[in-house]
Amino acid sequence: MARLIIGRRAVSETPPSPDEKVVRLEPADDPGKVAGELAGATRVEVNFPKFGDGRGFSIGRLLRERYGYKGELRAVGQITRDHLFFLESCGFDAFELREGEDAEEAIAAFGDFSESYQASPARPQPLFRRR
Amino acid sequence: MYLYDAIDQRLVDERVRQFRGQTDRFLAGKLTEEEFRALRLRNGLYIQRYAPMLRIAIPYGLLSTKQLRKLAQIARKYDRAYGHFSTRQNLQLNWPRLEQVPDILAELASVQMHAIQTSGNSFRNTTTDQFAGVAADEIVDSFVWCEILRQWSTFHPEFSYLPRKFKFAVNGARRDRAAVGVHDIGLHAVKNERNEVGFQVLVGGGLGRTPIVGTVIREFLPWPHLLTYVEAILRVYNRFGRRDNIHKARIKILVKERGAERFRAEVEAEWAHLKNGPATLTQQEVDRVAARFTHPDYEQLHDLDLAKLGSFPGFAAWLKRNVHPHKVRGYAAVTLSLKKTGVPPGDVTSDQMEAIADLADRYSFGELRVTHEQNLVLADVRQDKLVELWREARALGLATPNIGLLTNIISCPGGDFCALANAKSIPVAEAIQRRFDDLDYLFDIGELDLNISGCMNACGHHHVGHIGILGVDKNGEEWYQIQVGGNQAPAALGKVLGPSFARAEVPDVIENLIECYLERRDSDAERFIDVVQRIGIEPFKEKVYGKADHRSPRRQRDAAVA
Numbered sequence: 001m002a003r004l005i006i007g008r009r010a011v012s013e014t015p016p017s018p019d020e021k022v023v024r025l026e027p028a029d030d031p032g033k034v035a036g037e038l039a040g041a042t043r044v045e046v047n048f049p050k051f052g053d054g055r056g057f058s059i060g061r062l063l064r065e066r067y068g069y070k071g072e073l074r075a076v077g078q079i080t081r082d083h084l085f086f087l088e089s090c091g092f093d094a095f096e097l098r099e100g101e102d103a104e105e106a107i108a109a110f111g112d113f114s115e116s117y118q119a120s121p122a123r124p125q126p127l128f129r130r131r
Numbered sequence: 132m133y134l135y136d137a138i139d140q141r142l143v144d145e146r147v148r149q150f151r152g153q154t155d156r157f158l159a160g161k162l163t164e165e166e167f168r169a170l171r172l173r174n175g176l177y178i179q180r181y182a183p184m185l186r187i188a189i190p191y192g193l194l195s196t197k198q199l200r201k202l203a204q205i206a207r208k209y210d211r212a213y214g215h216f217s218t219r220q221n222l223q224l225n226w227p228r229l230e231q232v233p234d235i236l237a238e239l240a241s242v243q244m245h246a247i248q249t250s251g252n253s254f255r256n257t258t259t260d261q262f263a264g265v266a267a268d269e270i271v272d273s274f275v276w277c278e279i280l281r282q283w284s285t286f287h288p289e290f291s292y293l294p295r296k297f298k299f300a301v302n303g304a305r306r307d308r309a310a311v312g313v314h315d316i317g318l319h320a321v322k323n324e325r326n327e328v329g330f331q332v333l334v335g336g337g338l339g340r341t342p343i344v345g346t347v348i349r350e351f352l353p354w355p356h357l358l359t360y361v362e363a364i365l366r367v368y369n370r371f372g373r374r375d376n377i378h379k380a381r382i383k384i385l386v387k388e389r390g391a392e393r394f395r396a397e398v399e400a401e402w403a404h405l406k407n408g409p410a411t412l413t414q415q416e417v418d419r420v421a422a423r424f425t426h427p428d429y430e431q432l433h434d435l436d437l438a439k440l441g442s443f444p445g446f447a448a449w450l451k452r453n454v455h456p457h458k459v460r461g462y463a464a465v466t467l468s469l470k471k472t473g474v475p476p477g478d479v480t481s482d483q484m485e486a487i488a489d490l491a492d493r494y495s496f497g498e499l500r501v502t503h504e505q506n507l508v509l510a511d512v513r514q515d516k517l518v519e520l521w522r523e524a525r526a527l528g529l530a531t532p533n534i535g536l537l538t539n540i541i542s543c544p545g546g547d548f549c550a551l552a553n554a555k556s557i558p559v560a561e562a563i564q565r566r567f568d569d570l571d572y573l574f575d576i577g578e579l580d581l582n583i584s585g586c587m588n589a590c591g592h593h594h595v596g597h598i599g600i601l602g603v604d605k606n607g608e609e610w611y612q613i614q615v616g617g618n619q620a621p622a623a624l625g626k627v628l629g630p631s632f633a634r635a636e637v638p639d640v641i642e643n644l645i646e647c648y649l650e651r652r653d654s655d656a657e658r659f660i661d662v663v664q665r666i667g668i669e670p671f672k673e674k675v676y677g678k679a680d681h682r683s684p685r686r687q688r689d690a691a692v693a
Contacts, residue, residue: 052169052252054292058369061289066404082153082170089288112149115138117282119409120289126358126409127138127282128416 002103005084005095006072008110010103027055031062038063043072043094051078057090064091064121081106085113091121132195132425132498133278135243142286143240146247150174151233158230173291175221175249176232180550185224185232186249187239191259191277191301192220192501196488199499201242203484209235214484216469216477218541218592219256219298220501221249225548252380253291254284257299260308261466261502264426265510267458270320271328273303275421276357279412282420283358290365294372295380297365298337310503312336312344312622313595315382316361321351329353334364334394335386336622338589343383344622346391348398354417356402358410363402367394427496427511432461435514448532448570449521463514465495467507467524468531468539472564475557476542477505486527494520504541506534537579537645538564541592545585545602546609552585554602554609559583559637566638567645576645579659580619593617597660598644599625600637611637615644615671616663626668629676640675647674 002010016022020042023034027047038044044063046056056075063069074094075087080101087095088110097103119126135143150170157167168178175186187202202222206214209231215223227235239245248254257280260266263273280299284290290297302309303320311317317333329351336345352360364382371389373379386394437450455464467487469477479487487507491499494516495509502508507529512520524530533539540563543549545556560583567573582596586603593599599614610631617625632640647670648659663671 051166052292053374054252054290054294055370055374057289057292058366080166086286086288086291113145113286114141116288117142117285118287118289122288124409128413128419129409131136131138131419 003097003099003101005097005103005107007093008107010107025056025059027053027059029059031059031067035067038067038069038071041069041071043074044069045074045076045096046092048075048077048079048083051080053078057086060087060090060092061121081109084109089116089118089120089122132193133190133274133420134423134425136423139282140240140243143243143245143247146174146245146286147233147236147240150236154230154233169251171232172251173248173253174232174236175246176229177250178229178550179225179548180546181548182226183229183232184548185227185235185246186217187214187222187224187244187246188249188256189221189244189501190281191257191263191274192261192503193274194499194501195242196491196497196499198242198244199484199488199491201238201244203481203488205235205238206484207481212481213478214481215475215544216479216501216505216507218503218505218543218590219249220258220503221256222501223544225544247285250296252293252295253297254287254293255296255298257281257284257301258309258314258503259301260304261500261508262308262455262464262510263303263500265457265459265462265464266304266306266308267456268305269303269458270305270322271303272421272424273301273309273320274424275417276301276303276318276320276354278420278424279357279417280361283361283410287365290369293365293369294374295377295382297368297382299361307620310592310595310619310622312620313338313342313592314345316364317345318357323351327353330357332360332364335383335391337381337383338592338594339381340378340587340589341381341383342589342594342624343387344624345383346386348391348395355412356406358412359405359408360398360402362410363398363405366401367397371397425498427498429459429462429511430513432459432513432515434460437463437514437517440514441518443518443521445525445530445532446518446521448574449525449530450517451574452532452534452536453530454517457511459511461514463512463517465509465512465517465520465524466502466534467509467529468533469506469529470533470539470564471528471531472538472568473561474528475544475547476540476560479507483527483529487529490520490523490527504534504539506539532570533573535578535580536573537567537576537581537641538573539580540564541580541582541596543583543585543590545583545591549585549590551588552602553587553604554585554611555634556583556585556591556600556602559600559602559611559634562634562638563641566642575655576649577655577658580617581641582617592619594624595619595622596625597658597663598641603631605631609634613637613640613644613675615668616660618660628668628672643675644671647671 614625
């Protein structure tokens, strides 16, 4: 059962290659501290240690909107299908689901909502500027 | 009423579908209790003492009669044919069945309603002045700003997993009727010297186990910056608010621990990045939202001398307490009291809801408002129809002339329903209402807010009652702590009088407090709270505890150890 979603597709995990450079952030970390490493990173991982710990959502937005990170942004930890829509809105494009979650099944959650009121990395203009 | 456009409707429909899927997954054993809990709470569904409880959002307390009739039907079909209006201006159903909740939500969506984020660690219903849009002292129509905030706070991708729940209050008039000082964020509309509209921003107020009055962190925020500024506050809170202890997770603790100055500096630093960004509000958007509100088609009338409308027994008292001035000539706002003795405060039956909807259709342009004091308001009543309305409301048991008086008690559902409660609230409210059922006496006592909470979570806002009653648990028994001197606006927190009392003693204690007040007041014009503020709580304490001969030995022992 695949647990990894990249670009809205379930993928089987690939073994880490020796030259990949992964920047990992914990919820309490300041994304500004790693701003200098972003350009050379293979991917950035943000850890969500608990289902209800929402700090990583702010980190995602900051990485995309303030620090201009364009590469793979992966949410890891206690990620369930119920987080996916909001995570993607906040700029995440890769998701390592927690144990027991089925990536194939979870992909449907990207379609939970068809629109958002707010500005976010996924929709840089808030709805009121597009209405 | 704000009328949904196609997108507003679609999002609510999508939420119903999402929750139906989540409920199915739970019932199929694919989600644990714990996981489903976090999801159902985002839809207002609690598992209570005896049954689930569903909290239905009534954004900023504004309801159409079509919606109220739907609520009546839902309560009849899925529950026990009654509902409870809460202090967040929402409606709670106490006996729905879990597996039917998706159907209830679908019915709500058919009248542009929902239960989105009425619980859980996200934005709750924004509350406001029940006289928004009709008050003579209006600065802005706060409903428009509440709706702008409703949209911004609905499914906010960054802030859907906050450390704890988050409550906004908006006040659009000169006088604060929204208690902005006891909310996570309070927004008070103001105009600057150039007559431009902005908001005074208060942050970190709240009741609960650590009651704190909010701090002003910005005196004047020009309205275009409203969303970027609150986004900056929320980002600081989301990143740095405490998540290690549920009792220290509200923003008030963050503000307190950091100090207002440091907190303000962090918000300003964050805002520097967001200010003038895409979330900056435009006049076009404010106009668009305002235009989606229906407005009463007022007739050209003259103000009447209300005292000359008629001299029917009881009418004058109702006029004095339940009828309020209106900014349009010839109209008045009317409060229908849900505080009749013997009825749990805020409760209405399905039959009453339908009757109220009929009243609102005939007397008030088909709209009504829920107040944070758990009453209903018909905001646009012709003055020449007041007598007629009074007669009909009285026949329905909705004309108790007690708005602003001691028996207009704010109360949570308490131990009769709530799993969190330490003690019952409703029987205490009723015992007090029975003790003070003499209308002349009640009017003589004058304005007095009495609030009851069944536990320290303070859903009954006991800290800001002029008299506050808090249910406490002592070795498995229900006791009641009495506070004096709280106030909604300007916000002040009550002080605990002393050791707590058994339930049967509470009416006597209240009577003692009232006697003390009546003995000490300078004139009828000096209200209970004015006297407390003038002379302090000592004389009240003495009146209540001083009579040593009245204390039973047990009472004294409890007093010694409490």
